[in-house]
Amino acid sequence: MRRRRHRQRDDRRGAELTFDVLIVGAGHAGASVAIHLRQAGFTGSIAILGDEPELPYERPPLSKDYLAGKKGREDFRFRSAEFWAERDIRLIAGERVTTVHPSSVHCAAGRELHFGQLVWAAGGRARRLPGAYAIRTLADVDALKASLPGATRILVVGGGWIGLEAAAVLATAGKQVVLAESQNHLLARCSAALLSDFLLAQHRGHGVDVRLACGQLDPVRFDLTVAGIGIEPNVEPLLAAGADGNDGVLVDEFGRTSLPNVWAAGDCALHRNRFGPDRPVRIESVQNAADMGACVARAIAGDPQPYAALPWFWSNQYDLKLQTVGLSHDHDEVLVRGDPAIGKFAVIYRRAGRVIALDCVNNTRDYVQGRALIERGVRLDGALLTDADRPLKSLLET
Amino acid sequence: MPITVSVTTRDGRTKDLTAIAGRSLMENLRSGGIEEILALCGGCCSCATCHVYVDDQWLTAMPPMSEDEDDLLDTSGAREANSRLSCQIPVTPELHGLAVTVAPED
Ligand SMILES: Cc1cc2nc3c(=O)[nH]c(=O)nc-3n(C[C@H](O)[C@H](O)[C@H](O)COP(=O)(O)OP(=O)(O)OC[C@H]3O[C@@H](n4cnc5c(N)ncnc54)[C@H](O)[C@@H]3O)c2cc1C
Ligand code: FES
Numbered sequence: 254m255r256r257r258r259h260r261q262r263d264d265r266r267g268a269e270l271t272f273d274v275l276i277v278g279a280g281h282a283g284a285s286v287a288i289h290l291r292q293a294g295f296t297g298s299i300a301i302l303g304d305e306p307e308l309p310y311e312r313p314p315l316s317k318d319y320l321a322g323k324k325g326r327e328d329f330r331f332r333s334a335e336f337w338a339e340r341d342i343r344l345i346a347g348e349r350v351t352t353v354h355p356s357s358v359h360c361a362a363g364r365e366l367h368f369g370q371l372v373w374a375a376g377g378r379a380r381r382l383p384g385a386y387a388i389r390t391l392a393d394v395d396a397l398k399a400s401l402p403g404a405t406r407i408l409v410v411g412g413g414w415i416g417l418e419a420a421a422v423l424a425t426a427g428k429q430v431v432l433a434e435s436q437n438h439l440l441a442r443c444s445a446a447l448l449s450d451f452l453l454a455q456h457r458g459h460g461v462d463v464r465l466a467c468g469q470l471d472p473v474r475f476d477l478t479v480a481g482i483g484i485e486p487n488v489e490p491l492l493a494a495g496a497d498g499n500d501g502v503l504v505d506e507f508g509r510t511s512l513p514n515v516w517a518a519g520d521c522a523l524h525r526n527r528f529g530p531d532r533p534v535r536i537e538s539v540q541n542a543a544d545m546g547a548c549v550a551r552a553i554a555g556d557p558q559p560y561a562a563l564p565w566f567w568s569n570q571y572d573l574k575l576q577t578v579g580l581s582h583d584h585d586e587v588l589v590r591g592d593p594a595i596g597k598f599a600v601i602y603r604r605a606g607r608v609i610a611l612d613c614v615n616n617t618r619d620y621v622q623g624r625a626l627i628e629r630g631v632r633l634d635g636a637l638l639t640d641a642d643r644p645l646k647s648l649l650e651t
Numbered sequence: 652m653p654i655t656v657s658v659t660t661r662d663g664r665t666k667d668l669t670a671i672a673g674r675s676l677m678e679n680l681r682s683g684g685i686e687e688i689l690a691l692c693g694g695c696c697s698c699a700t701c702h703v704y705v706d707d708q709w710l711t712a713m714p715p716m717s718e719d720e721d722d723l724l725d726t727s728g729a730r731e732a733n734s735r736l737s738c739q740i741p742v743t744p745e746l747h748g749l750a751v752t753v754a755p756e757d
Binding site: 288291311328329330332333336340539540543565574618620621622624 | 674678681682684686689691692693695696697698718719722723725726
């Protein structure tokens with residue numbers, strides 16, 4: 254009698270831990286998949302499982318307003334707890350998937366969850382430097398913020414977007430900041446020298462001691478070190494299960510991996526981007542996570558449409574507003590529109606004569622109007638493109 | 652005194668929300684469960700996915716529109732004279748009773 258009751262309870266628990274769609278990773282991509290599934294009228298059971306002990310939140314404020322103390326931790330949740338509950342989207346926080354099987358996943362704490370469809374939206378983890386703070390999760394930034402009051406001299410390692418944003422916030426807060434970049438220009442991975450030089454001057458002008466082509470500095474000379482040296486995609490459990498990929502998990506134009514019933518989206522997904530080079534890329538941006546998540550949701554809900562969203566990205570440093578549209582990979586030409594000396598301009602990237610991306614500084618108009626140039630892939634005269642008195646949109650009207 | 656904002660979603664339904672002063676209208680709509688407000692850029696005036704129509708009688712109570720907001724709204728095929736980006740509107744007690752409609756998706 255006792256035994257049977259026990260088994261019934263187990264069965265019930267078993268049923269509870271089966272989901273039609275199980276989403277691993279409670280970040281931008283995972284949240285987008287769940288929201289778009291419900292918007293598409295999907296009525297099956299949905300769970301979002303994530304290893305952070307948090308309701309899903311936005312990452313961009315971590316190196317901007319949250320680090321600066323201008324936003325509180327409740328100000329950048331995607332949605333309230335009630336929102337998820339009302340839509341019957343189950344949130345399972347603080348669990349990490351270690352093994353993926355054909356129709357179930359196994360978690361570090363021993364739990365097993367079964368799925369009809371699995372969406373892998375596990376993003377990436379910050380590369381760590383021993384003894385340094387990283388900026389990837391709320392917990393990372395809470396730890397960093399707790400040590401800031403006693404710190405005067407701060408070393409920021411890495412001149413990418415996150416290192417630059419952190420340096421800007423810390424310098425504005427009155428810290429003595431040294432920023433060490435191993436390459437010989439800032440944003441080495443993604444931007445034209447012109448933008449790097451502009452940002453270099455801005456950071457130096459705000460008192461940041463930027464060291465380029467810099468080897469390792471002695472951390473003892475600093476009260477605290479922050480590392481912004483990129484991420485590793487969280488894909489090991491999927492690759493171990495046999496999914497194709499290497500630096501990320503490979504997906505097709507609908508977000509399908511090579512494993513049956515397993516999809517992926519966001520920072521961890523290697524995909525051929527309609528606006529990118531002729532090889533799979535991983536894109537680390539909110540746009541990509543949100544739009545790819547929506548694409549996967551539509552496919553699961555039975556209305557597949559290939560991923561074709563135009564990439565965009567933004568960053569804030571001091572009073573600079575940087576906005577990027579398109580992907581500049583493999584550009585063969587760089588044009589400048591507007592005047593960097595007055596702090597308002599755009600860097601235009603071309604490949605084989607077509608505009609493929611714009612980096613805009615304090616210049617929302619070009620960011621907005623440049624979209625159509627990229628989407629239509631038109632070839633335009635460079636002299637027209639760089640004539641800042643001529644709105645970009647007027648170039649398409651002729 | 653609680654600040655109430657009335658929101659009409661794309662299915663034509665209207666919902667009253669209690670808004671918090673000091674936060675943007677976008678943040679209030681989002682935390683109030685209006686899922687159509689994607690607000691992808693979190694209020695950085697970079698995405699236009701927080702586009703709403705403000706009821707005409709409230710237009711004069713709105714803060715002026717920045718050039719950036721104006722340019723960004725231009726990307727929307729659904730722009731109307733009463734279009735605003737809700738992330739650019741701070742909620743204040745004076746906005747008690749404000750009525751907005753979520754703009755169609757682009
Ligand atoms: C500080 C910072 C600033 C940024 N600023 C900008 C910006 O201004 N503009 C912009 O466009 N983009 C910005 N980004 C990039 C953007 O935040 C990412 O592209 C986006 O978060 C990717 O979303 P995602 O859902 O793919 O991954 P994530 O947001 O990384 O979410 C993945 C989640 O899955 C969890 N997880 C991983 N493995 C497992 C597992 N095995 N089991 C369970 N859970 C797991 C992770 O802990 C994480 O919570 C910024 C990123 C950072 C860190
Ligand atoms: S939230 Fe992106 S423009 Fe308003």
